Amino acid sequence: MSTLIALIVAAVTFGTVLMYGTLGEILTEKSGNLNLGVEGIMYMGGAFGLAGAFYYEKAAGAAASGPVAIVIAILCAIAAGMAASAIYSFITITLRANQNVTGLALSIFGTGIGQFVGEYMRVSEGGYVALGNGLKDAFNATVFPQALINIPVLGRILFSHTVFFYLAIVLAIVMHLFLKRTRWGLYLTAVGESPSTADAAGINVTKYKYLATVIGGGISAIGGMVYIMTTAGCVWNHEGLAGVGWLAVALVIFCMWRPLNAIWGSVIFGAMMIMYLRVLIPFIPTELYKILPYIVTVIVLIITSMRNSRDKQPPASLGLNYFREER
Amino acid sequence: MREEKTAFIRLAKRTDMDPRKVWMIRVGSIVVALLLGFVPMLLTGTNPIEAYGVIISGSLSRPVYIRQTVRTAIPLLGCALAIAPCFKMRFWNIGAEGQITMGAMAATYFALYWVGKVPSPVLLVIMFLAAAIMGGLWALIPAFFKAKWNTNETLFTLMMNYIAIGIVAWLQGGPWEGRKGSQLIPMFDDAARLPEVLGVNCGWIMVLVLTVLMYFYMNKTKHGYEIAVIGDSVNTARYAGMNVGWIIMRTMFISGAISGVVGFIFVSGANHTLYSGVADGVGFTAITVAWLSQLNSFAMIVISFVLAVLEKGSNTLQTRLSVPASIADIITGILLFCMLSCEFFINYRLIFRRKTKEEVAS
Numbered sequence: 001m002s003t004l005i006a007l008i009v010a011a012v013t014f015g016t017v018l019m020y021g022t023l024g025e026i027l028t029e030k031s032g033n034l035n036l037g038v039e040g041i042m043y044m045g046g047a048f049g050l051a052g053a054f055y056y057e058k059a060a061g062a063a064a065s066g067p068v069a070i071v072i073a074i075l076c077a078i079a080a081g082m083a084a085s086a087i088y089s090f091i092t093i094t095l096r097a098n099q100n101v102t103g104l105a106l107s108i109f110g111t112g113i114g115q116f117v118g119e120y121m122r123v124s125e126g127g128y129v130a131l132g133n134g135l136k137d138a139f140n141a142t143v144f145p146q147a148l149i150n151i152p153v154l155g156r157i158l159f160s161h162t163v164f165f166y167l168a169i170v171l172a173i174v175m176h177l178f179l180k181r182t183r184w185g186l187y188l189t190a191v192g193e194s195p196s197t198a199d200a201a202g203i204n205v206t207k208y209k210y211l212a213t214v215i216g217g218g219i220s221a222i223g224g225m226v227y228i229m230t231t232a233g234c235v236w237n238h239e240g241l242a243g244v245g246w247l248a249v250a251l252v253i254f255c256m257w258r259p260l261n262a263i264w265g266s267v268i269f270g271a272m273m274i275m276y277l278r279v280l281i282p283f284i285p286t287e288l289y290k291i292l293p294y295i296v297t298v299i300v301l302i303i304t305s306m307r308n309s310r311d312k313q314p315p316a317s318l319g320l321n322y323f324r325e326e327r
Numbered sequence: 328m329r330e331e332k333t334a335f336i337r338l339a340k341r342t343d344m345d346p347r348k349v350w351m352i353r354v355g356s357i358v359v360a361l362l363l364g365f366v367p368m369l370l371t372g373t374n375p376i377e378a379y380g381v382i383i384s385g386s387l388s389r390p391v392y393i394r395q396t397v398r399t400a401i402p403l404l405g406c407a408l409a410i411a412p413c414f415k416m417r418f419w420n421i422g423a424e425g426q427i428t429m430g431a432m433a434a435t436y437f438a439l440y441w442v443g444k445v446p447s448p449v450l451l452v453i454m455f456l457a458a459a460i461m462g463g464l465w466a467l468i469p470a471f472f473k474a475k476w477n478t479n480e481t482l483f484t485l486m487m488n489y490i491a492i493g494i495v496a497w498l499q500g501g502p503w504e505g506r507k508g509s510q511l512i513p514m515f516d517d518a519a520r521l522p523e524v525l526g527v528n529c530g531w532i533m534v535l536v537l538t539v540l541m542y543f544y545m546n547k548t549k550h551g552y553e554i555a556v557i558g559d560s561v562n563t564a565r566y567a568g569m570n571v572g573w574i575i576m577r578t579m580f581i582s583g584a585i586s587g588v589v590g591f592i593f594v595s596g597a598n599h600t601l602y603s604g605v606a607d608g609v610g611f612t613a614i615t616v617a618w619l620s621q622l623n624s625f626a627m628i629v630i631s632f633v634l635a636v637l638e639k640g641s642n643t644l645q646t647r648l649s650v651p652a653s654i655a656d657i658i659t660g661i662l663l664f665c666m667l668s669c670e671f672f673i674n675y676r677l678i679f680r681r682k683t684k685e686e687v688a689s
Binding site for chain 2: 036040087091095096097098100101102104105106107108109110111112113115116119120123124243246249250253285287288290291294295297298301302305306325
C-alpha cells in the first residue's frame with residue numbers, strides 16, 4: 001500500500017510538469033495554432049525560472065522569502081515562454097510561415113537558449129548553481145497543514161503536493177470554464193474551428209490567435225520551471241527535461257483538447273514516466289520499461305485517429321494559417 | 328457599426344519575383360540571422376566578431392579541423408536528403424533520429440555476428456542493405472497509419488525516436504554488451520569498418536552520390552512529381568487518380584532507408600560501435616538543413632557544411648572563450664526563423680495606404 005501511495009505522489013509530481021505544458025498547448029491549439037515548440041518553451045521556462053529565483057536569492061541573501069521566490073520564478077518562466085511564443089506567433093500569424101517548421105525551429109532555438117542560460121550561469125557563478133536549502137524547501141513544501149496530510153491513505157494522495165499542483169488544477173478548471181462558459185472562450189473556439197466564419201462574424205481572428213498562443217506559451221513554460229524546482233532539485237538539468245515538451249504535445253491529443261482531461265491524463269503519464277523507478281516488473285529490463293510512455297502515446301495516437309467520433313476531433317483549422325484574402 | 332478605414336498596410340500575393348532578387352532576399356536573411364546571433368554573445372560579454380572568428384578558425388584553419396568538420400557534415404547532408412521528400416510531401420517526418428538509430432542497430436548486428444564469416448566487402452554491403460531496410464521499415468510504421476487512418480505523423484515519428492533509442496539502450500546494457508557491466512557494445516572488427524578516402528571515411532562519397540540521385544529522383548522522375556503534387560494538394564492528387572496512401576508509404580520507406588544508411592555510416596565509418604545516442608541530434612538538425620536549402624539537394628551540401636562549421640566551431644568557442652556550445656543551436660534557430668520570415672517578403676507584396684480617399688477607391 002505504501003508503495004502505491006508513493007507511486008501516486010511521485011506520479012503527481014511529474015504529472016504537474018506535464019499538466020502545465022499540456023494546458024498551455026491546449027489553449028494554443030484552440031486558436032488553430034499548432035505550436036510544436038513546447039519543448040523549447042519549457043526549456044526556456046526552466047532556465048529563466050531557475051535564474052530568476054537564483055539571482056533573487058543572491059540579492060536578498062538570508063532574507064530571501066520562499067513565496068517571493070516562487071512568484072519570481074513563475075513570472076520569469078511566464079515571461080520567457082511568452083517571449084518565445086511571441087516569436088512563433090509573429091512568424092506564423094503575421095508572416096504566415098509554415099507552423100510545423102516554425103515550431104521545430106522554436107524547439108531548436110528554445111532548447112539552445114535554455115542550455116545556454118543554464119551553462120552560462122554555471123560558468124559565471126563558478127561551478128554549481130543551486131538554490132539554498134531554505135528556498136528549496138519552499139518550492140517543495142505543501143500548502144496544507146500537517147494534520148490533513150496525516151489522514152491515512154487519502155491525506156498523502158490529496159494533500160501532500162506542492163503549491164504548483166493545486167495551481168495547475170485551478171488553472172485547468174478556470175480554462176474549462178473560460179472555454180465553455182464565456183463569450184471569449186467561445187469566440188476562441190470559433191477561431192480555431194473556422195477562422196473565416198469567425199472573421200465574418202466580426203471576431204478579430206489575429207488578436208485571438210496572438211493572445212491564445214502567447215498566453216499558452218507562458219503557461220507551458222511554467223511546466224519547465226516546475227520540473228527544475230521539484231523533480232530536478234533546483235539545479236539546471238537539461239537531460240531530465242529532454243522530451244517532456246514533446247510528451248505534453250502528445251498529451252493534448254490524449255486529452256482531446258479538454259483542460260479537465262489534462263488533470264488525470266498528465267498524472268497517468270507522470271506515473272508511466274517514473275514507474276520504472278518504483279515498480280519492478282520481472283523479466284522486463286529497465287531500458288525497455290522506460291519506453292512504455294512512448295509506446296502508450298503511439299497507441300493513443302492510433303486509437304484516436306481510428307475512431308472518428310465528431311466531438312473528439314482537433315480544432316478544424318489546426319495547423320493552417322488564416323489569410324483573409326485567400327478563399 | 329463604425330466605418331472601417333482601409334488598413335495601413337495591405338497584402339497581395341505575388342508570383343512574379345525575379346529569381347535573382349529571391350536569392351538576394353534569402354542570402355540577406357542569413358546575414359540578418361548572423362547579426363542577430365550577436366545578441367546572446369553581447370549579453371554574455373563576449374566580443375561577437377572574435378567569437379565568429381573562433382568559430383571559423385576552430386573549424387577550418389587546419390586540415391585536421393576541416394576533416395572533423397566534414398565528418399560532422401556527412402550525416403547532416405545524408406539525413407537532410409532523407410527528410411526532403413517527406414517535407415516536400417508535407418509529411419512531417421521528425422523521426423529521422425530513430426530511423427538512423429534503427430539502421431545503425433541493424434548494421435551493428437551483422438558487424439558483431441557475421442564478422443569472419445564473409446569477406447569484408449561483402450560484410451559491408453550486407454550491413455549497408457540491412458541498415459537501409461531496417462531504417463525503411465521503421466519509417467514505414469508511422470507511414471502506414473498515416474495512410475490508413477490519417478494518424479498524426481509528427482508525434483508518431485517523434486515517439487518512434489524514443490522507442491528506437493530505448494531499444495538500443497537495452498541492447499547496449501543487455502544482450503549485446505561486451506565486457507559484463509561495461510554497458511558498452513564491443514568495438515567493430517576492422518573488417519566491419521568503412522575504408523577512409525582522403526582521411527575521412529568514404530561515407531562522404533556515398534552521400535554525394537545520394538545527393539545527385541535525390542536531385543534526379545525529385546525533379547526528373549514520376550515519383551518525384553507525385554510527391555510534389557501531394558505536397559501541394561492531397562485532393563488534387565486523389566482526383567488525378569494517384570494512390571496517395573501508397574505514395575506516402577513508398578516515400579517514407581525511401582526516406583527511412585536513407586536515414587538508415589546514415590546510421591550505417593555512423594557506426595561503421597565514425598564510431599565503430601553502437602550506443603543509444605548514436606544519432607546525436609542529427610535527425611533534428613537535418614530538418615533545419617533541408618528547410619534552409621528549400622529542399623534543393625545541391626543547396627543542402629552548402630547548408631550542411633555551414634551548420635557543421637557552426638557546430639564544430641562552437642565546441643572550440645566553448646573551450647577557448649567559455650561560451651556555451653549551445654550557441655550553435657541558438658544561431659541555427661535564428662537562421663531558421665529568418666529564413667521562414669523572408670519567404671513572406673518573397674510571396675507577398677506590401678501595399679501601403681495612400682494619402683487621398685479617391686486614390687484608395689480607384
